[in-house]
Amino acid sequence: MGLSQKFFDRFSLYDLIIIAMVSALGVATKPIIVPLAHIITGPLFIPSGAVAGGFYMMWLVLGYGITGKRWTMTLIGFVQAILVMGTGIVGSHGALSLFTYTAPGILADLGLLLIGHRVCCLPCAFLAGMLANAAGTVMVNFVYFRLPVVPLVLSFSAACLSGGLGGVVAFQILRQIRKLQKRGPDAQEG
Secondary structure (H helix, E strand, O other): OHHHHHHHHHHOOOHHHHHHHHHHHHHHHHHHHHHHHHHHHHHHHHHHHHHHHHHHHHHHHHHHHHOOOOOEEEEEEHHHHHHHHHHHOOOEEEEEEHHHHHHHHHHHHHHHHHHHHOOOOHHHHHHHHHHHHHHHHHHHHHHHHOOOHHHHHHHHHHHHHHHHHHHHHHHHHHHHHHHHHOOOOOOOOH
């Protein structure tokens, strides 16, 4: 049995469907959110993805929270890279998309692995979103922008804050999903 087979054996069909769905949602929302963020970031000479990334990195945190499986965020980032390369949608960096989209998932997964959490609490959800968006901002700056130090620090700071806030939003969504799961499929609204 190969290494990749062992890796994928840990994910159920349900997990893979969740990964595919949140990957698609992340890619689908990006062209809508980035132009809106540009209204705020344009005058500050900050790439709009640094702020908008908090919203679309939320999907990585949400996916991991739903599956509870390590390396989910890396897989989501990888699937998103394949989607943007295959569709040519806004945000594609060509073949470098494999790095710019997968690196956020890798760093966020490693961060939670190091602290022993699985999007189980608000602080770790904030951390996961922050790490993911910070990694994405650094990677895109390295590939694309090569900003001078001051705009890079400003961009990085905005990315950390918006990424963390995206993690908080993901955690709040997870809390609602978990409440619904406890109520069961037959429970009706009163």
